[in-house]
Amino acid sequence: MTMKRNLAVVAAGAALAPLLTVVLPAATASAHGYVNSPPSRQAQCASNTVPCGPIKWEPQSVEGPKGLRDCSGGNSAFAELNDDSKGWKATPIGKDATFTWKFTARHRTANWEYYVGGTKVADISGNNQQPPETVSHQVNLGNFSGKQKVLAIWNVGDTANAFYACIDVQVG
Template sequence: MRGLKKRAAFVGAIVAPALALSLPASTASAHGYISDPPSRQAQCAAGTVSCGDITYEPQSVEGPKGLSSCSGGNSRFSELDDDSKGWAVTPVSSSTSFQWKLTAQHATSTWEYYAGGQKIAEFDDGGAKPGETVTHQVDFGGLKGQQKVLAVWNVADTSNAFYACIDVNVS
């Protein structure tokens, strides 16, 4: 009986690691989005605007780096690209804080902000992993009036980025 227990323990010690290695790795189910001022996906999640899948996954707007779409090129979230959808516009000053809510921290190369067809700010994190929130103070320069801001979180160790659009009225 004692030999049988030793053999079972030995087989278990060999099989368990092999089994663990053969199981599929789980992928991260969440990432991040702009929560303040409320991005389009934050408005969907809050029910401010009626949306599809993005309502349940505001943190999941991920796509290849270098895109300029609110959906990050993801057809599941294409309603984020629809400028006529009735997005709430937030009044802001010419220098405004944008806060990202992060549900999975990724090594970060840069954070970029675009408005009026031009880059208005860039923050270089040099590969650092952020905390649960990240806030950037963005200066709109001479831009005034209603603007659609495209915020991009460029991940350092993949070819992807996270995208968020925020509708603001710069005073």
């Protein structure tokens, strides 16, 4: 009797699976992109260089409305990315630095912006095209030297949002 019961349960589950796939809401996709070289703050969290909260598991998810100027993209769950005293490791770089983005969902791109201390140091067009899995930009950091925090922004071309990454560097 238990074997018949088990078969009935399995058959019922198999019959319901397609229906549940259609009826239940889809989970949100793991999104989307971050600077992995030099390691951004979220990359440092993901690699356990600096202990962090939930951003450790989704470094690509620092997304918020376009126009913000903070490391967390306005996302309170990732607020620790704004904490300059957390022990972020600064990567030594020259005046001309290469920043590499890694994408997990490749949206059309309006542009990428780079800031140091509120000063825009680069604005690179994305030509409203979908980028490859990685994109690298040469950025001239001008007259900046010493320890700096670079804010990198990926302005998506097909949504009202952007992705944010802060990179701690030692220029010189």
